Amino acid sequence: MPRITTLVRHLEARGLKVEYVPGWSTRGSSSFNPKGVMDHWTAGSKGSTTRPSLRVVTNGRPGLPGPLCNVYLDRRGVAVIVAAGRANHAGYGSWKGYTGNTYFFGIEAEAAGPSDWTDEQREAYPKLNAALLDAIKQDDASFVCGHSEYALPRGRKIDINGYSMDNMRAQTQAVLRGQKPSTKPSGSSKPKPESKPKPKPVKKQLNSTPPDGSTVFPTDYEDLILDKDFGKITVGAFQILMEAVKIGVRYNERWDGEWRQRTIKDAMEWLQANGYYKVTQHARAGVPKGTPLKVDGGDGYWFWYELQRFLKARGFYNKTNKGVPLKLDGDPEGWTIHGFQRYINTNNGE
Ligand SMILES: [Zn+2]
Structure with missing residues (x-):
């Protein structure tokens, strides 16, 4: 499947405020075949009303080329379309039998942590999930997952804790059925303490740094150059x-x-x-x-x-x-x- 260029129409049809990053319709690889939606947060600065992570989710960061999501949800609940093609957000894991960036839209919501959601984001997030499912003609909200639910090994990712994904799916399903989503916090009123430890930071393999015989593995690596070399x-x-x-x-x-x-x-x-x-x-x-x-x-x-x-x-x-x-x-x-x-x-x- 090529890039999904119908996103503006689908997002607007779900009543979202929509903006886009110029070049969105050709951004991201065209080897893209989304079957579901993966929800993330940016872990950006707390309470920011600007869009501190928009640049990085669009262009990537050293060692991880952008785009890093398909849609970015800002603090005011505006859905900013970043890429119509495949984005680097999933990493290894599994949901409904699907593995990898090819099979999931990625949403990055600007939030610093589990208790840092605005009412506007809580209202927009289920609508955004529903709109992306609309774009692939999927009406079953169980195809929406949180990054931490998908990622393997378990505990590798913590987003989006503080947002109960069962609730998120129920709200998304309600939107798909044409009901208005609740703006109530979808998790318990008190955010759950983060039970899963953050993986310890390890160095990343760059194409210029060959493996070193260590027992400490990097968690990811710079994309391989497609050089057919099994080195x-x-x-x-x-x-x-x-x-x-x-x-x-x-x-x-x-x-x-x-x-x-x-x-x-x-x-x-x-x-x-x-x-x-x-x-x-x-x-x-x-x-x-x-x-x-x-x-x-x-x-x-x-x-x-x-x-x-x-x-x-x-x-x-x-x-x-x-x-x-x-x-x-x-x-x-x-x-x-x-x-x-x-x-x-x-x-x-x-
Ligand atoms: Zn994530």
């Missing part, structure tokens, strides 16, 4: 992703950028957790179709074949830049790595 940086970025997942995956304990048996085993388990790398897909070298595949840390034909299948199912291994269809050939050549790099980038960021 330390790409493997290091993949290890960061594995470290973040930790679901049914042993994950590599060292961030070393080495494509060795342990990292390959992690990759195999990760593919299995996603329904791939289970049995052979066709007969090969005397081995019949349907033979169970072993997690053995050897990156042979079947490993690369299944990785290609996995990437293809997610739209990252279809055609070369010149439009030539890519084959499932079990070959770890440039286009396989290119697709893998694109996939890793999609799961990067916030």
